[in-house]
Amino acid sequence: MGRILLIGGIGAGKTSLKQMLMNEQVSYRKTQMLDFSQVFIDCPGEYLEIPRFYHVLIDTSHQVSEIWALQDATKPRTFYPPKFAKVFNKPVMGIITKVDLPKANVEQATSFLTYAGISEPCFQTSIMTGEGYDPLRMRLEALNGLQND
Template sequence: MKKIMMIGKIGCGKTTLGQRLTGETVSYRKTQSIQVIGDGIVDTPGEYLEQKQFYSALIVTAVEADVILLLLSATDEQSTFSPRMSSMFGGKPVIGVITKTDLCRDKERIRTGKEILEIAGAQEILEIGFGDDACIETLKSRIEKSSPAIQIP
């Protein structure tokens, strides 16, 4: 099974994005451990990014992933992505996703978010508003393009 791994801070929208990508009903639940949404979207706890002692868990989990999504909320004032973070994923495609753009009033934060994700090593960066189906479809197509073996319904 081909897998997509999502990494981001607590509350950045990983679980919601996974539910939107798979067509599941959106319902908030605190991700306490690594979970799989649908047939292959790996949802990692935000603590794994926020506390560097858990980076090894991200690296081990990424071994099974085909595409890595780095999520950053447009409403968040701080980032915890390290420069060149994508280099620890063995050359796998890394897509940056700025979430909650529909809730962000300060467009400068979106620009700053893009810079942060570029420095972290995202090869491509997309903006997502969770209420916008077109954004979700664009992300699906970019994921499938970066790893043709992945097919998202």
């Protein structure tokens, strides 16, 4: 079974994205520790923002088939160090979140993800409009052979 590790800064939208894709109610609660579910491994944004936690992300990546790296489109900075995606021996997909907000700068977010060494296509998502979720659902199905009901 193909599990996915979600990484990204604090508030990037990892838990919301997971809730959307699992058809759960989208409600805000800060992630405090690694959170394992059948499909996703969600983690606190601190694990990316604080370098002494990088090893947790790297260790956890051994349990998944790919990594989804989120970048908040409204943030004028990134927490991904250059070529960070290359430390994982797994495919890393870029996801730009919060594209519905007026402050969103998709071009800048794309360049942050490129800087992080992510060459896969970047998906653009919004939990407000649902934009970008169909391609992610297809990706999930391809990975897990999940049936839509």
